[in-house]
Amino acid sequence: MFNKINTDIANAMRARDTLRLETLRMMKSKILLVNARGDLPEADIIKILTKYANSLKEEASEAQKVGRPETAEHARAELKIVEEYLPRQLTEDEIKAAVEKVVQELGATSMKDMGRAMKEVLARHPGVDGAIVSRLVKEALSKNTA
Numbered sequence: 001m002f003n004k005i006n007t008d009i010a011n012a013m014r015a016r017d018t019l020r021l022e023t024l025r026m027m028k029s030k031i032l033l034v035n036a037r038g039d040l041p042e043a044d045i046i047k048i049l050t051k052y053a054n055s056l057k058e059e060a061s062e063a064q065k066v067g068r069p070e071t072a073e074h075a076r077a078e079l080k081i082v083e084e085y086l087p088r089q090l091t092e093d094e095i096k097a098a099v100e101k102v103v104q105e106l107g108a109t110s111m112k113d114m115g116r117a118m119k120e121v122l123a124r125h126p127g128v129d130g131a132i133v134s135r136l137v138k139e140a141l142s143k144n145t146a
Contacts, residue, residue, distance in 0.1 A: 001045050001085065002031060002038040019074075023081040027052065046086060046126045053082045090128055092136075098125055105111040111141055 005028050012021040030048050031038050040048075056079040063072035090098070102120045106113060117137045122130060 001042050002028075002040070005031070005085070007017045011085070019077055026078075027082060029108070043126045046127055047083055049082055049124075053079055053086060056082065087126070090125060090130060095121075095125070095128055095132055096136050096140075098131065099140050103137070103140045108141060111138070114138065114141060 005024055008030065009021065009024045017096055019020075022119065027049060028038070029039065030052055031045055034040060034044070034048060056075045060072045060075035062140055063069070063075060098123055099117070102117050102124070103113075106120065108114075108117045114134075114137055117140075118130070118133055121133050121137065122128065
């Protein structure tokens, strides 16, 4: 994936697409902060880019709240570019099915098992929203104890 980002940077330069170029350079920078050569496993790169995408979402919503629509729009445009490099996001129903499958496989029955279940779901589906997974694991475990 790191090589694809580098190739796309060169293409964006040729096309004089400044927004894409800035965004790709920021993505590359975030990866290089973790590993100077950029030779990380794809799962780690996905985590880095997911974190960046989440910060762009937050930036867009904050800018909208304080009445800066142009800043919010710029953040959303960057976010669209970053999302091109992330795996397709699962719907909440798909996440729920994955959570239920993991809870069943692990034999998780109480809230003590939440950490184990969360770790397994996030390992199988890198890039899913941890907050949604957390909520659904809590629901699944509370259903098992009820």
